[in-house]
Amino acid sequence: MTEFLDACYAAIRKQETSIEKTIIAADDRAVDIFNDKRLIVLTGCGDSYAVAEYGRWAFLRVGLNAIAVSPTEIPQIQLDDRCAVIGISASGRSLATIDALKNVKSTEATTIVLTDNEEGNASEFADFVWTTRADVDSYNISPSSITTTAMAYLLKLAVGHQAIPHSGIHNDLNQLKQIGKKLVSWAEDTGKRIAEVPKVGKPLFMISEGANYAAAQVGMMKFNEYGVFQSAAALTEDFQHHNVLTANEGDGAVLITQSPTGERDKRYMRALIDTLRMRAFHLYTPNDLQLESPLGQAIANSIALQMAAYYNILKYDSGKEHWREPNVDAFKIY
Numbered sequence: 099m100t101e102f103l104d105a106c107y108a109a110i111r112k113q114e115t116s117i118e119k120t121i122i123a124a125d126d127r128a129v130d131i132f133n134d135k136r137l138i139v140l141t142g143c144g145d146s147y148a149v150a151e152y153g154r155w156a157f158l159r160v161g162l163n164a165i166a167v168s169p170t171e172i173p174q175i176q177l178d179d180r181c182a183v184i185g186i187s188a189s190g191r192s193l194a195t196i197d198a199l200k201n202v203k204s205t206e207a208t209t210i211v212l213t214d215n216e217e218g219n220a221s222e223f224a225d226f227v228w229t230t231r232a233d234v235d236s237y238n239i240s241p242s243s244i245t246t247t248a249m250a251y252l253l254k255l256a257v258g259h260q261a262i263p264h265s266g267i268h269n270d271l272n273q274l275k276q277i278g279k280k281l282v283s284w285a286e287d288t289g290k291r292i293a294e295v296p297k298v299g300k301p302l303f304m305i306s307e308g309a310n311y312a313a314a315q316v317g318m319m320k321f322n323e324y325g326v327f328q329s330a331a332a333l334t335e336d337f338q339h340h341n342v343l344t345a346n347e348g349d350g351a352v353l354i355t356q357s358p359t360g361e362r363d364k365r366y367m368r369a370l371i372d373t374l375r376m377r378a379f380h381l382y383t384p385n386d387l388q389l390e391s392p393l394g395q396a397i398a399n400s401i402a403l404q405m406a407a408y409y410n411i412l413k414y415d416s417g418k419e420h421w422r423e424p425n426v427d428a429f430k431i432y
């Protein structure tokens with residue numbers, strides 16, 4: 099084991115408490131910004147783009163008009179003072195996200211930064227700064243706590259916008275504040291099992307839809323970051339139409355669905371395992387976590403996939419000390 103991998107694992111374990119801390123600290127009044135907005139645009143890079151996708155589903159769930167785009171796509175959107183742009187950057191240093199916020203400032207749209215580092219450069223270009231409580235010591239490791247705390251922050255805003263008490267998302271927000279240790283323990287046990295799915299030299303597909311597609315994106319990035327496996331996120335329907343044509347025997351797949359599961363999910367798994375001869379795992383949150391909505395379940399599933407990637411790298415490269423430096427430096431992103 100290396101100092102680098104120890105730090106990656108510690109950042110995953112932080113989610114035992116960091117999600118609760120973020121939910122408690124999140125500004126209840128922040129949602130008022132959206133009261134007169136016709137469009138909410140969420141943007142970010144890497145894991146932060148997965149958070150943007152998650153936020154899109156959280157806001158759509160409560161009747162807010164929201165889209166998620168890459169920072170470089172922002173200029174293609176017609177923005178005005180009835181729009182809000184949320185730039186998501188855990189470290190506050192993503193150059194693409196900062197450039198997008200700079201561009202937005204000339205449109206009269208409201209600019210917001212969701213970050214774990216309020217001292218980061220991105221905050222300079224925001225009308226409002228929302229801060230998570232990831233409790234990490236470094237942003238130069240595989241993102242984990244900073245990803246799910248950002249998701250939790252957006253979930254709290256969605257709950258704040260919805261006046262209906264005792265709904266599934268209200269329940270999930272309360273559960274996430276209470277089940278930290280139980281949730282991470284389940285994620286670790288499940289992640290160890292998922293880690294056995296991929297084989298070296300074979301692609302790994304993360305298949306999902308809706309809010310859980312954000313979890314699929316997180317899983318894709320976690321495996322790709324460690325540099326052993328090539329992983330791709332695929333929408334459930336798109337995999338059936340297109341990705342299936344390139345799938346080969348022994349390729350890996352993780353089907354991520356909401357809970358409770360249904361007959362459609364069982365048929366899908368049979369097709370992956372019996373017909374395509376893939377090494378497949380069905381990921382969904384168990385009933386005892388009492389997370390009722392795909393939004394709550396997506397956070398849990400993201401943690402399981404973070405654990406899966408971590409235990410997989412322990413199996414294949416336990417001496418890893420850093421990212422593949424030439425690849426990291428190929429493009430200046432920070």
